[in-house]
Amino acid sequence: MKLHRTEALSRERFGDHVRLRYRWDAPSIEPGRFIVARAGDLSAGLAPFLPRPFFVHDFADGVASLLFEVRGAGTAALADWGADVNVSEPLGRGFDLGGIGDGPVALIGGDVWVAPLKLLARRLALLGVSHDVYLELPATASETYVDLLHRAYPSATLAPTDGGPEAPRTVLERVGDLTRYRAVFASGPSEMLAVLSEACAGRIAAQLALRERMACADGSCFGCAVAMADGSYARACVEGPVFAAEELARPSGGVTIAGALP
Amino acid sequence: MKLHRTEALSRERFGDHVRLRYRWDAPSIEPGRFIVARAGDLSAGLAPFLPRPFFVHDFADGVASLLFEVRGAGTAALADWGADVNVSEPLGRGFDLGGIGDGPVALIGGDVWVAPLKLLARRLALLGVSHDVYLELPATASETYVDLLHRAYPSATLAPTDGGPEAPRTVLERVGDLTRYRAVFASGPSEMLAVLSEACAGRIAAQLALRERMACADGSCFGCAVAMADGSYARACVEGPVFAAEELARPSGGVTIAGALP
Amino acid sequence: MNPVDSARALAVELCGIPLGTPLIPAAGTLGKEALDGVKGIYGAILPKTVTPEPRAGNPPPRVAEVPAGMVNSIGLQNPGLDRFLDDLDAYDVGLPIFVSVAADTVAQFAAACERLSADPRVAAVELNLSCPNVEHGGLQFCAGPGTVGGVVGVCRAALRGKPLLVKLTVEDAVANAIAAEGAGADAVTLVNTVPALVVDARERRVFLRGGLSGPAIKPVALRAVYEASRALGVPVVGCGGVASGTDVAEFMLAGATAVQVGSGRFARDASEILGEFAGYLSAEGLQARELTGLLGRN
Amino acid sequence: MNPVDSARALAVELCGIPLGTPLIPAAGTLGKEALDGVKGIYGAILPKTVTPEPRAGNPPPRVAEVPAGMVNSIGLQNPGLDRFLDDLDAYDVGLPIFVSVAADTVAQFAAACERLSADPRVAAVELNLSCPNVEHGGLQFCAGPGTVGGVVGVCRAALRGKPLLVKLTVEDAVANAIAAEGAGADAVTLVNTVPALVVDARERRVFLRGGLSGPAIKPVALRAVYEASRALGVPVVGCGGVASGTDVAEFMLAGATAVQVGSGRFARDASEILGEFAGYLSAEGLQARELTGLLGRN
Numbered sequence A, B: 001m002k003l004h005r006t007e008a009l010s011r012e013r014f015g016d017h018v019r020l021r022y023r024w025d026a027p028s029i030e031p032g033r034f035i036v037a038r039a040g041d042l043s044a045g046l047a048p049f050l051p052r053p054f055f056v057h058d059f060a061d062g063v064a065s066l067l068f069e070v071r072g073a074g075t076a077a078l079a080d081w082g083a084d085v086n087v088s089e090p091l092g093r094g095f096d097l098g099g100i101g102d103g104p105v106a107l108i109g110g111d112v113w114v115a116p117l118k119l120l121a122r123r124l125a126l127l128g129v130s131h132d133v134y135l136e137l138p139a140t141a142s143e144t145y146v147d148l149l150h151r152a153y154p155s156a157t158l159a160p161t162d163g164g165p166e167a168p169r170t171v172l173e174r175v176g177d178l179t180r181y182r183a184v185f186a187s188g189p190s191e192m193l194a195v196l197s198e199a200c201a202g203r204i205a206a207q208l209a210l211r212e213r214m215a216c217a218d219g220s221c222f223g224c225a226v227a228m229a230d231g232s233y234a235r236a237c238v239e240g241p242v243f244a245a246e247e248l249a250r251p252s253g254g255v256t257i258a259g260a261l262p
Numbered sequence C, D: 001m002n003p004v005d006s007a008r009a010l011a012v013e014l015c016g017i018p019l020g021t022p023l024i025p026a027a028g029t030l031g032k033e034a035l036d037g038v039k040g041i042y043g044a045i046l047p048k049t050v051t052p053e054p055r056a057g058n059p060p061p062r063v064a065e066v067p068a069g070m071v072n073s074i075g076l077q078n079p080g081l082d083r084f085l086d087d088l089d090a091y092d093v094g095l096p097i098f099v100s101v102a103a104d105t106v107a108q109f110a111a112a113c114e115r116l117s118a119d120p121r122v123a124a125v126e127l128n129l130s131c132p133n134v135e136h137g138g139l140q141f142c143a144g145p146g147t148v149g150g151v152v153g154v155c156r157a158a159l160r161g162k163p164l165l166v167k168l169t170v171e172d173a174v175a176n177a178i179a180a181e182g183a184g185a186d187a188v189t190l191v192n193t194v195p196a197l198v199v200d201a202r203e204r205r206v207f208l209r210g211g212l213s214g215p216a217i218k219p220v221a222l223r224a225v226y227e228a229s230r231a232l233g234v235p236v237v238g239c240g241g242v243a244s245g246t247d248v249a250e251f252m253l254a255g256a257t258a259v260q261v262g263s264g265r266f267a268r269d270a271s272e273i274l275g276e277f278a279g280y281l282s283a284e285g286l287q288a289r290e291l292t293g294l295l296g297r298n
């Protein structure tokens, strides 16, 4: 994978979450696309071995940003190391904004997976598409997470959840009547996506931003398989990461959705 | 190997050479012993896999230092990363200062292998043993290397060499009559050690600081084999790294000495 | 070195096919969506293994990262030979196309080779023998010299004059390579992934049973290439853990005539790997083709 | 957890021998100079392989670092069985002592086992079968089930009641393990190093031909342990790439009853590895002995 070494302009920490801004010279980036990245300092060689995939969180005026949670070696290194960062070109298929007219559309998110909705909201504003943003806010959320949501999504409706079994539905209840929207764009925990895709089925077009483990990130390896309704496997990195809900195999037991890793 | 995480107090660069000072709480360290170290930041996991061996360059008042050349991933990481550094206890057998009375003795060094002679000189001064320091200075030496030698060994006699085939003898010529010394302590390029050990043989006791590739650094793996005069292999990390010249197998062809990696 | 000299320095020949560089993508690691700008990098193109019938592949997870490498269990997802050939022009970037093929039975292998033999776009065929032989209780075709010789022999006949590469795993590599050569292979590719297991200790489950690739296996692959190339008359194509130009040189020095790059390309840009290799050649004042087996001549 | 519970959580039993923890040093990786403070860390001590006669070992270089591991070719440097036994008390830190033995011929193996059987300080014997059988053209003893069965059978007899572990390489691990069990092994240790080659591209020479160890081989070793433990009635001792507490858990979940730590200890402190493993157990609310093969019961 070709990575470009580019300047890391800032790294803001919100607890375990990091917003990393880097210089990126391009006229635009489609919302819902992702990049793969590795830390700038490679003096330890290729460790960890694979670059890590992240949604493009935001982009404007030659500055792109990621919003990610520190989990293992790859994200830890990205959060800490080096004046530079190595990032790929934007990859995959993002949100399809055809056929939504001037809206309204709903953007629904939760967890760190809210990441791609920022760039999407920016694009919709630019296109003059009216949109509402709903974000899940777990009762257990730390101050830093709330801070993060407020900063990144100032106009969002926050849906506090109690963390119980009904939590995945909470944000949906805040949305209320889905059919008043011309489309739903979602990026959140697997359970929330499952509930949403159930609720939208046959009523309103929903697009889900998924994530599966990746190796090549360019369609070569068939590693990032997402089960499709027709029994085949699509690749999250080429045919996705955003899929129309109805293309996807229905979540077994209605609980989690394939291709939406925690 | 048990490593202690300790504060890296400073890192000074002299071209490709680095003097790294770290906090070390101990009453003293024997000259000629070594430590193994790895960079403080392990967020990439164990990469590189093995800690790296270095002579203790200097030690006083709770501050130890290393003097090393940046070569590959291990030294690059040590030169650059982290507020801390991970270092082992001092290991191996250093210079044997028995039977030298109050001197005089000669300390002879070259290349980055001058490293252990600093602590040795300090110890000899403390013991009131008179000593002269002779260091090879290649004609090609960079200003930074000269700067380094001046700073670390202010009273040393520098022996400029022309880099030709006779270069390994140059420092020896500066020393002149070896027999006026009660012992020779040397740490330098393989060729210099070979010439020196030849010159001292049967006339004066010489101790050579060697280095062989290591894995365990504590005598367990038998990886750091040094060929001995009796046909057996000793371990650089336990029986060495300092050996009496006459214990060692004679360098084949008289050019390089076993156990003195470049 | 000027560009012309550099191009000349990189060229090698494999089974009579001139390759602009000794690099070949390892099967299953360079897809048709990723062919932009690869022409100067590789000496040939080698798509993912195709089987006579389409295969859906395994359910996810299919990949996991491990120290210095990865484990995969893709399950040979592929569109089947018909659609593969319909679509083969997508792989035409002006480089020779090698086709990797696998099948369930010896007869199916032969039938597939027959078809590939007739297609002028196919410069050479690589048999992927790391797949179960359904007639032999699911043991892999490369499980021993006997089965290797058997399948290679019929494929050799089916392919007529077309060059035949046989790709083997590290287990019994030398004996199998000798059997492949004896049955008519024009070259042997070493190695395929090494059987591996990834355990998820938190969930207390097998995360993935698959094949290990990447720098972790490089020393093992080098050993296989070194020993096989000394035992064989035909060329060896090296594969396993290449992620730098020095790695390419090491494989060639150990005896390889060409070198496949697989998961290393996921971690790095293949053009950087080639650039480093070109740098090595010019620093050493050598041509790529001179490297093959140069260790042995010391 | 309080210290007593934690100690209880760590204890396992191997071939009737109670071990305070499931960790055992891998042969050749914990020497007598490094025994300070190891008592709480390991369940047993296992010195470097001893041979009937002293061996000087190979000339340097003997070790090389590779991605996520190392390659070694020590050549079994050891003082020979006589001096080894004279010196055995140096290994007595209050833990059971397992002795790893290798020899050139089946008869020498048997003679060595005979002597070890008579020494009450020796709690168990591990046969290192990754050494050439000089009566069989230098093929390793673990080259196939036939030779494995042969040597294990005579050692079994020579050792009388003393527990016998048989250490194998990854190649043909399952078939060899079954042969070892059939011939009377009380446990099988999997795996020894994986044959590997390190090339020095600058000098254009073979730097080292030896065995690969360290995290690079962990997925391969886990696969061998997983498959062998399902095929065997006797316990499996896991070995290969352990460098963290999670690694220990993974091996036990995959089927190991105890776990050897080799080159991982060169990179890290073994007590940290044990500490992480204890942390895993307490987070999961499990005892070490409950882990063995737990994957299979999911």
Ligand SMILES: Cc1cc2nc3c(=O)[nH]c(=O)nc-3n(C[C@H](O)[C@H](O)[C@H](O)COP(=O)(O)OP(=O)(O)OC[C@H]3O[C@@H](n4cnc5c(N)ncnc54)[C@H](O)[C@@H]3O)c2cc1C
Residues within 6 Å of the ligand: A034, A048, A050, A051, A052, A053, A054, A055, A056, A067, A068, A069, A070, A071, A072, A073, A074, A075, A076, A112, A113, A115, A116, A210, A211, A212, A213, A214, A236, A241, A261, A262, C064, C065
């Ligand atoms: C299309 C896509 C977009 C993503 N966008 C974001 C984002 O905007 N913000 C964010 O925080 N995370 C995002 N992720 C998840 C992110 O890639 C993982 O959290 C990250 O790779 C973990 O790496 P690590 O080394 O820290 O963790 P480790 O657990 O050490 O990683 C081990 C291996 O597993 C893979 N992996 C682990 N978790 C995931 C996961 N959830 N999805 C995919 N691969 C995983 C890693 O890539 C690596 O190969 C995205 C994933 C995908 C596929």
Ligand SMILES: Cc1cc2nc3c(=O)[nH]c(=O)nc-3n(C[C@H](O)[C@H](O)[C@H](O)COP(=O)(O)OP(=O)(O)OC[C@H]3O[C@@H](n4cnc5c(N)ncnc54)[C@H](O)[C@@H]3O)c2cc1C
Residues within 6 Å of the ligand: B034, B048, B050, B051, B052, B053, B054, B055, B056, B067, B068, B069, B070, B071, B072, B073, B074, B075, B076, B112, B113, B115, B116, B210, B211, B212, B213, B214, B236, B241, B261, B262, D064, D065
């Ligand atoms: C007892 C001893 C004392 C040493 N003292 C010093 C010192 O004071 N200053 C200094 O600059 N260097 C010293 N060295 C050499 C130093 O250990 C190596 O330069 C360093 O390990 C290189 O690591 P790397 O990752 O940068 O290089 P790489 O070349 O990437 O290392 C690859 C592997 O080879 C080993 N290696 C490479 N060169 C050497 C070498 N010359 N000796 C031993 N192992 C080597 C490394 O440890 C590592 O395992 C000493 C070596 C020993 C054995």
Ligand SMILES: Cc1cc2nc3c(=O)[nH]c(=O)nc-3n(C[C@H](O)[C@H](O)[C@H](O)COP(=O)(O)O)c2cc1C
Residues within 6 Å of the ligand: A215, A221, A222, A223, C026, C027, C028, C029, C048, C049, C072, C074, C076, C100, C128, C167, C191, C192, C193, C212, C213, C214, C215, C217, C239, C240, C241, C242, C260, C261, C262, C263, C264
């Ligand atoms: C994701 C992935 C898919 C692969 N698919 C195939 C395949 O279809 N056919 C095949 O012969 N080998 C396949 N391989 C094996 C590679 O071609 C190669 O032999 C192996 O990965 C070792 O090389 P590397 O370390 O450079 O990756 C695959 C490897 C990977 C990582």
Ligand SMILES: Cc1cc2nc3c(=O)[nH]c(=O)nc-3n(C[C@H](O)[C@H](O)[C@H](O)COP(=O)(O)O)c2cc1C
Residues within 6 Å of the ligand: B215, B221, B222, B223, D026, D027, D028, D029, D048, D049, D072, D074, D076, D100, D128, D167, D191, D192, D193, D212, D213, D214, D215, D217, D239, D240, D241, D242, D260, D261, D262, D263, D264
């Ligand atoms: C330096 C070194 C020396 C070894 N010596 C022996 C030995 O004498 N006998 C033996 O059976 N295995 C020996 N081994 C193999 C280890 O016991 C172990 O099987 C192998 O290294 C894999 O485990 P690891 O990855 O934890 O190191 C040695 C390994 C190393 C690294």
Ligand code: FES
Residues within 6 Å of the ligand: A213, A214, A215, A216, A217, A218, A219, A220, A221, A222, A223, A224, A235, A236, A237, A238
């Ligand atoms: S990650 Fe390789 S095909 Fe998607």
Ligand code: FES
Residues within 6 Å of the ligand: B213, B214, B215, B216, B217, B218, B219, B220, B221, B222, B223, B224, B235, B236, B237, B238
């Ligand atoms: S490095 Fe292991 S014995 Fe010296």
